[in-house]
Amino acid sequence: LGHGSGGTLTSQLLDAGVFKLLENDLLNKKHDGAIFNLSGKVALSTDTYVVSPIFFEGGNIGDLSINGTVNDLAMCGASAKYLTLGFVLEEGLKMTEFWEVLLSIKAACDVAGVNIVTGDTKVVERGKGDKIFINTTGIGIMHPKANIDAENIKTGDKVILSGPLARHGITIMSHRQGLQFESTISSDTRPLNKIVLSLLDEFGEKIHFLRDPTRGGLATVLNEIATDARFGIDIIQKNVSVEEEVIGACEMLGLDPLYVANEGLFVTVVDPTVADAVLSRLKEWEYGKMASIVGEITTDHPRQVIMKSLIGGRRVVNMLPGEQLPRIC
Amino acid sequence: METFHIHVNGIVQGVGFRPMIYHLAKKLNLKGYVKNDSNGVNIFFNASASEAIGFLKRIKLAAPAKSKIIAAELFRVPDQIYFDFTIRVEDNKASGKQVLLSPDTATCPNCLAELNDAKNRRYRYPFITCTECGPRYSIMNSLPYERHNTAMQAFTMCKSCRDEYKDINSRRFFSQTNSCTDCGMKLMLYNDATTIISTDTETILSRIKNNLQQGEIIAVKGIGGYLLFCDANNAQAIRTLRARKYRATKPFAILYPGIKSVQRSFELNDQEKELLKSPAAPIVLLVPKPWALNELAVKEIAPGLQQLGVMVPNNPLLELIGNDFGKPLIATSANISGSPIVYDDDDALNYLFDIADFVVSNNREVIIPQDDSVVQVSKYTHQQLIFRRSRGYAPSFLDYRPKTNQCILSTGAFLKSSFTLSVNGNVFVSQFLGSAESFESQQMYRQTLKYWLDMYEAKPKIIVTDMHPGYFSHKYAFEFAEKFDAKVKLIQHHEAHFAAVLAENKLIKKEEPVLGIIWDGTGLGTDRNxxxxxxxKYENNQMDRVNxxxxxxxxxxxxxxxxxxxxxxxxxxxxxxxxxxxxxxxxxxxxxxxxxxxxxxxxxxxxxxxxxxxxxxxxxxxxxxxxxxxxxxxxxxxxxxxxxxxxxxxxxxxxxxxxxxxxxxxxxxxxxxxxxxxxxxxxxxxxxxxxxxxxxxxxxxxxxxxxxxxxxxxxxxxxxxxxxxxxxxxxxxxxxxxxINLSPGDENISFGQLVYHESGMKS
Ligand SMILES: [Fe+3]
Ligand SMILES: [Mg+2]
Ligand SMILES: [Zn+2]
Ligand SMILES: [Zn+2]
CATH class of the missing domain: 3.30.420.40 (ATPase, nucleotide binding domain)
Structure with missing residues (x-):
């Protein structure tokens, strides 16, 4: 990929490639911006994706950038409608790689049922980027029954985790550091909008809170919830599912799966009266077989997350202070 | 004839100070009274000026062995006439509390003799004590040291006990822990969390003996919390204990019935013998003689190690259990690996049946939980090394005089946590408070700290802590600073270690330079390594990392x-x-x-x-x-x-x-x-x-x-x-x-942090 002087290459790319591949009525109009009608309450979310490596087991930066923003909207209780797509490409990126990313973007949009309605591409000099950076911004329509707010959380609420932890983070780390495990571990990147919206359809306001445990992992999300809601959270380690091979990898690397990033998971805090029903609905979903009620909201130890460990003691699950500095003597 | 006031502070409560004063005053025919308050011991009396000075001198000379006088001062006060010399008990909550808490003390020889004397009314009473011995810190609710401020307040003395308490010639004169079979604590044998099968001492003791012989694991409430026991010669029982405690290879301590049996099985020098027999009665690391292998499942007790942790009974109940069994027992804090010692009765009943076959409790509350202290004397140069400072040593204060009365708290490190508090011109180092990753340890840390702050009505102005952002102590310092509107100061881990050993050896003002060899596992450095x-190198209050x-x-x-x-x-x-x-x-x-x-x-x-x-x-x-x-x-x-x-x-x-x-x-x-x-x-x-x-x-x-x-x-x-x-x-x-009095490990960090800040060190 050459540096587009005067944007010749860039616009060529856009015309020939991106537009054609991602075509839909709004994008085809080729305005400077997309023009459309929306009614009711909407949610707007943006995120920039700088993952390295750009290709990894289970996905690449392309589908990650679509799923990530779709999921952020879903966590607000909104159904993603339209996305914008911004690329920063580093000079030297292979066209084939770019196409592969683009194809995943297209596929992810189709699965999630969203359209890219406007976009932008910039090419920067070699060394000023890292192959591809992607920004996506999404707009979504709020589910009429959604009322997602930390203020709704109350003592006795159940905390449900939609699936097994730590796959994405381990995948990325293995690539970056050149690590190998007995069996390949793949990222869990996937859109969560459909399952979340179906839960909202059925359980409405009884779904008190939603969040996806991406960077910082489950531990970080639970601490944020505990802080925002001013309650404590009790977690039972036995109920937190992690796949065998991921446990093995974490053990080998000395990582705690609670702190490892995920891309296709969500945590929901629900009214105890619907907890079992939410769980069975989740288990019917193709990625929800390992969903579980991992814990409960409590008035004890406000703002603290405490985990009952497999061997019986209780551990304080803290927010991670940046890098994992050694602590034990 | 004038009226005088003598004020004594230091470790002067719970150590037989008032009875000593009483005896002395009677002997000198002085009239007046003595009372404890939160600042120490106060004596008001009528005397001539020279008599008063003489009295003060004799008090200093006659101070009981376990006391420690920091200051004793004589004042003239407005005249008042007394007709007798008495001990007064008042609930006086003066501010600016200065009195120092005394540590728990192992059963004294007199009480031991009575315990084993079939004719004594406390024969085999598992809670026998006197003014010389028994629990102190572990049962104290608040100052001053009076029965109503301790866990003993739940027990009303019977007539015989009360008579002893009032009799100046009795060893139990003014003994706040005084009790007997009729009026004191009762053992309770639980078969499961809700069923008490016996409260009869002899039934329970014989059940303990028999079931230990059968290889069972038994939880018993001691002084600082619950302990687990099993036969130290039964490999299978020890393996079961390891499995239930999730404790793979970490060595267990062994309880021997007495010094004689320890001597038979271990190389024991005088210093080690003194330690075992001392009022602190710690676990002492000893090298077994070949003979000991006949009575100990050594491979299961301390895999791969040369030395074993040995103790002798430090309270009457252990004395009875140890002697009835007659052979060495594994004795270890009742907890799941990584959690602190269980001391609350409800917790014990909820959790300990996962480990123990039955639980022996009693109805006196443990207020401050403590583990057994661990000490070693090095083989060749007889250097005493403290590995864990807890029951028997804590909370004795350290002989370090802060420059000001400002209240300073330092929160320590991570594993092997402790805190240090400087208040009203005294410096206290808490006991070992466990590995701070577990919630229970953090709770214990918080509770113990709250207890101390309440006890001394202290509000820290400065909180000193480690630089490491991932330590509980570091987070807690900031949380606490917000609460008390205090400032936080961060001290590098190894500089704190150095400051601690400098202060213990009174080298802070040393003219010549001092080299600090500070070797450990991990601490965050100022260069982020x-x-x-x-x-x-330490010189002129300045520390430099020279290599x-x-x-x-x-x-x-x-x-x-x-x-x-x-x-x-x-x-x-x-x-x-x-x-x-x-x-x-x-x-x-x-x-x-x-x-x-x-x-x-x-x-x-x-x-x-x-x-x-x-x-x-x-x-x-x-x-x-x-x-x-x-x-x-x-x-x-x-x-x-x-x-x-x-x-x-x-x-x-x-x-x-x-x-x-x-x-x-x-x-x-x-x-x-x-x-x-x-x-x-x-x-x-x-x-x-x-x-x-x-x-x-x-x-x-x-x-x-x-x-x-x-x-x-x-x-x-x-x-x-x-x-x-x-x-x-x-x-x-x-x-x-x-x-000297602290462990070389991270238990000393809190003290070092305080010293570093308080003495104005730089680096
Ligand atoms: Fe250290
Ligand atoms: Mg995001
Ligand atoms: Zn005694
Ligand atoms: Zn009595």
Missing amino acids: IWGGEFF HFNYFPTIAGDKTALEPRIAALCILAESEHQPSGLKEKFTIAEFNNYHALIKNANLFTSSAGRIFDAVASLLGLCDKQSYEGEAAMYLQRAAALYVDENAFNMDGSYIKEWEADGPVPTAIMIRNILADVASGKSTYYIAAKFHYSMVCLIGGIAERLSINHICFSGGVFQNALLVDWIKTKYANKYQLYFH
């Missing part, structure tokens, strides 16, 4: 500390050829992965602890540890076996020379060790030569800097052999200073 093998072990990479998190084989890999990362055998310690995937992680590492360490670990692994002694210091203990044992044969004779150091201003060349040392391994030298020899090399470094640096005073701190100096070797080699050449 992980320090651990540090050399400091350190050359940095080597370490992988993120605690993995390197847990697996000595990884420490070995880290140290050898930059080396051209890796020794044969190293790769075989790993699976192929592990090896490749760790190799990759180390190659990309962005964390570097100078940890002396990791160097010990690496050498232990390279010698095939330990590749993964299940408790802190395990690998270093195996390495120490190997070296000790060499020294047993060859004394401290060694043919040289693994580090011969190094660049004038460069860091200690860790890699050269390891390379030389590997050469000896490859040429088939014995493990014992190599382990010893490694110890010796570390010893030589100390002299090398002291010589370069021309310093004559050398201090030692950090967990590495729990290694008694290393200490012996240092003292053997340098005691005549240098002034050497070790910790």
